């Protein structure tokens with residue numbers, strides 16, 4: 106079946122990255138990163154159920170430098186995937202498909218994810234009394 | 237839509253379920269879990285920030301309240317269902333060997349079931365031993 110009307114996927118090696126295509130693959134990458142993050146969520150809950158000692162070990166790991174770095178990565182992945190997920194759901198409802206609209210909503214998502222991540226961490230460090 | 241761009245057979249059109257015999261169920265479940273995850277993840281991030289510095293007793297007591305335990309279980313179920321559906325699409329897109337694809341799909345399903353059960357049972361353990 107040969108038809109000139111069938112859609113073509115972009116050939117990635119020769120496709121110039123654009124805000125829309127970059128954010129699209131980022132949605133997939135952050136989804137995968139968040140799926141890996143469920144390991145941490147499960148570990149934290151299991152540790153809490155196992156008692157004070159296991160929980161202290163978990164909190165120590167999460168509070169370490171590497172732990173905080175991972176948490177920072179997961180928090181920005183979550184906020185990005187959340188904001189861009191809302192953008193996806195708006196598309197699914199049939200709105201915002203025009204190229205200018207998709208570009209604008211894309212930059213809004215980037216801005217919102219950065220602001221939400223930084224605000225969350227600022228709040229977190231304020232909670233710890235600036236420690 | 238003209239005839240050339242219509243890829244469905246007459247029988248396929250009547251059944252309306254596509255080649256996976258599954259219709260829109262996967263797509264729809266991915267959107268519903270995404271919708272549920274918007275408030276649930278925002279609530280969870282807020283809760284985690286407010287728990288910074290809390291010891292085991294405080295965290296366990298927080299989880300053991302019925303409303304929190306209920307919301308946590310909803311979060312766990314929606315997250316793992318959404319992640320399993322999402323990872324399935326990623327695997328189907330990139331893994332082309334039939335054997336490797338099926339093995340990986342089964343592995344992801346099994347892992348999400350084990351992790352989500354462990355997480356839910358941890359919440360229930362805290363709920364019923366702390367009441």
Ligand code: HEM
Nearest residue numbers: 133136137139140187190193270273274277319322323325
């Ligand atoms: C916070 C709220 C969330 C929203 C609003 C959301 C929204 C979405 C949407 C709309 C899609 C479909 C995208 C598409 O059609 O290409 C999707 C895909 C996906 N999501 Fe989420 N999601 C959320 C949280 C999560 C979490 C917590 C995880 C992991 C534990 C996750 C993992 C994934 C994965 C793996 C995919 C598949 C990516 C792909 O096919 O490219 N999501 N999400």
